Amino acid sequence: MTVKPRGQSWQASVSYKGTRYRKDFATKKEAEIWKLETLVAFKSGRNPFEETAKAVPTLREHVAAVAKVHWGPMKSATKAIQTATNTINILGPDRLVDTLRPADIDVVKLHFQDRGRSPKTANRHLATLSKLVDYAVRYGYLKTGFKSGITRETQGRMRYFSEDEITEMLDYCDGAGDELLKDYILVSLDTGFRQGEVMKILVKDIGRDNIWTFDTKNGKNREVPLTARAKEILRRRIIGLGRNDRVLPPTASWIADHWGEMRKTLGHGGEKDYVPHVLRHTFCTRLLECGVDIKTVQELAGHDNLTTTQKYAKSSPDRKIRAIEALSRAS
The missing domain is CATH 1.10.150 (DNA polymerase; domain 1)
Structure with missing residues (x-):
């Protein structure tokens, strides 16, 4: 129960049966009088406010x-x-x-x-x-709402790694003897898993021909078939591990350090979007370039909304060229 300044006025507030009532006054004295009169009314069992009155929260x-x-x-x-x-x-x-x-x-x-x-x-x-x-x-605090005035966002081209960039990465790993980073890159490219999902792969998550993950963004389980390359890497990595052991890089800091060293060595230190998450973008783009229908890409990537997947359809300008070439051959 307080009286305090609020801008150029004074605000008095009282609480009664879990409800807070506030009112602004021109002077502190008026606010104090209102507070005392209201408290007296409440103590006598009378609510001085109309039944429909609603306490307005901050x-x-x-x-x-x-x-x-x-x-x-x-x-x-x-x-x-x-x-x-x-x-x-x-x-x-x-x-x-x-x-x-x-x-x-x-x-x-x-x-x-x-x-x-x-x-x-x-x-x-x-x-x-x-x-x-x-x-x-x-809740009745406002009679009418109003639009939020969302600003239009520019949609740039979705970044993905070209085949030359991927080859460059793998060659770096071979030269640096960083087999774990290489395996992380390849599994990410072949599953489309987010970084957090790759880090959480357990031995028990790996099936004969597929792998499953608990999607870290939409909270759903997702199963993805494994490429021959991904199978080889994971089966090699699980040797000697227990059923509940993690298979690939254990921490985000490990990935950041090793990826950062690779990026610097390859001359990409100044590129903001040369980051591990682009491996996931590349997975989706590759599928679309191979002619996989967009609905299947959505399911493999674990996108809740098809609109998200459609962004990847704009990634490679080569897709349009190949589409027109295919149309020409069919004509």
Whole structure:
């Protein structure tokens, strides 16, 4: 139960049976009087507010409430809640939810624009703001919602490793005697596993002709057939290991160190997108270049949304050339 300054006014708040009531006043004295009168009314068993009155939470409290019912059950709950917290910190976490306005969209946009952050980062926070607004309407704190003003993101070409780049990597591994890095690269190329999935491969996950993983992004099990090359590598690696032992690089730091040394030696140190995850991009692109239908590529990659897979269809300009050549031969 407090009276505190809020901008140019004073805000008084009281709690009664788990509900918090707030009201702003021009002077501290008015706020103190309202607080005392309200407490007296509550103690006498009378609620001075209308039955339909609803206590308005702060943005911080609203995030906590929405987190329980919306983000909490998600696999990415921690990241989503942190994004929501960052968003309200920009707007002011102690603001009341019913003060949200369309102008807040520009506040968030300008915040990231002034700091040189990408539209993708801004959009992630704007999407969070949109969700907070939706729930504010649902709970009756706002009469109407408003669009979040997502910024259009430019879609560049999906990066993938060319055959020459892959050969360069493998030659480096042979020359450096780094067999484990070479095996990591080849298994990634032939399974399309994310880095975290490759690191979690256990002996028991490897079947006669396939391998399965618990998808680290969408939370589902995924089974992928093994190429002859991947079979040879994994069967060689499991010799002497127990059923629950890991097969390939044990830590992300190991991969970062060995990959970083390779990238530097090969002259790619200045390329931001010369990273292990591009091995997964290359897996998808290769499948499409081989004529595999996009739905099958989606299933092998474990993409929830076909739109994600379609990005890889734009990867190689050679695919268009081959398609037209095939059309010419059929004509």
